[in-house]
Amino acid sequence: MDIRVEQPCPQCGGAVTLSASDRLLTCPYCGIKNFLQADGPFRYSLPGNVDAAVQDQLLHAPYLRFKGTVFLVSETGISHRVVDTTQAGFPMPGLPPSLGMRPQAMRLARLSAGNPGRFLRLSVKAPVILEKVARIHALSGKDGSRLYHRAYIGEELSFIYLPLLREDEMLVDVVTGDPLITLAKAASYPLKGSPFNPRWQVKFLATLCPRCGWSLDGEGDCLVLTCSNCDTAWHLGRSGLERIDCRIIPGGLDTAIYLAFWKISAHLPSMKIWSFADFMQQTNQPVVIHNDWRERVMSFWIPAFKLQPRMFLKAGRQATVNQWRFDGDQEMYVLPNQYPVTLPFNEALQAIKVILAASATSPENIFPYLAGAQTENISYSLVYLPFEDRKHDWVQPRTGVVIAKNILRLGRSL
C-alpha cells in the first residue's frame, strides 16, 4: 500500500504530497523538478497533535519500514512473498511491535532540521528486523526444509518515528493517546536520544543534465532520468547524479515499448561460473554450448522495473538464459516509448543468486552452493530491450520473455 508524504516544494514552498517511493518531485505550482537525495534511508515522522509548548519534550521512537519481496531458496524450491511492514527498532516493552495501518492512514512528514524533540537510536539492526519479517511471513525454511539463500529485494526501506511524551509517570503514544509503559519501567532504557542529525536532511538536486545542462526527463517513481538532448542516462549516486552505461537493442517496426534490464556481469568462482558457457553448463540447460559462449562474460539480466515476484523470476531467468540472442546493442538514444526504470541497481544486485537458482534445471547442483557463493568482478549497464504488443502481453520477440500488461501496470503501484 502506498504511503503519502507531505513535502513542500523547495523552490516555491507549495504544498506537495508525494508517494513514499517517489524520488523525483515535480512541483504542480512552479513546475520545477527536484531529485530527492538522502544519505541513507528516508526518515519520516507520524503526525502527533502536540501543544507547541511541549514539542521539544517529544521522544521519537524509530521503526523500520520494509516494502518489497522476500525470496527464499530452500530444499523445497523457491518461494516468495510481497511484504509491507513496519517493525520497532528500539527494544523497549510497551512500544507497539509494529505501526500497523497508521502510516497508510496518515500523511507522514519528512524529518527536517526544524523537527523538535529527541530521537531514540535504532538499536535493533536492520538485518535482524528483516530476519524477523521473514519469520513472520513463514519464509524461514522452518518447516524442516533446508534454507539455502534468502534475498530481500526492497522497493522501500525507510525509518518512521512514533512520537512519545512523558505524562503522569507514563510514556504516552502521542498519536493515539495510549499510555505505553511507566516511566519507572522505562528508566532502564536509553531514553536520552539525540537531536535531529543534520546528516538526515534530504537534499534537493536540480534535474539538469550534468553533461549538457538540458532538463532531464522522468516521472515521480523513476530512478533513472534520461537526457533527450545528449542521449544519456543518470541515476543518483553518493555524490549526486552519476552517468549510467546505457545501451539499447533497436527493435523492428512492431516494437511498441522498450523495457530496461540491468545487465550485471559477475563471476561466481566457488560455483565455477566465469563465462556464459559455465553458467549454461552448471545450470544444466538443455542446449548445445556454442564455442563463443566461453569468451562471453556471465551476465545476469534483471528486470529494472517493479514486477510481481513470479513474473520477475521468470523474466529474469528467460532474459539471462537467452542473453546470447541479444546482439547488436547500441549506445542508448532516448525514445518516447521507454518504460521507466523503477528498480534501482542496488536492489537488482540482490537478485543475482535468486535468478541463478531460478535458472537451475537441476536444483541439487545449484541450491546447496548458494549460501557460500560470492560474486566478484561486478560491472553493470542498463539495456533497453524491444517488446511487441500482443493483446494482453508485451512480448520480447527474440527471447520469448512475456510480460502481462496488467501486471506491469500493477507493478507500478505495488
Ligand SMILES: [Zn+2]
Ligand atoms: Zn514549486
Ligand SMILES: [Zn+2]
Ligand atoms: Zn544532456
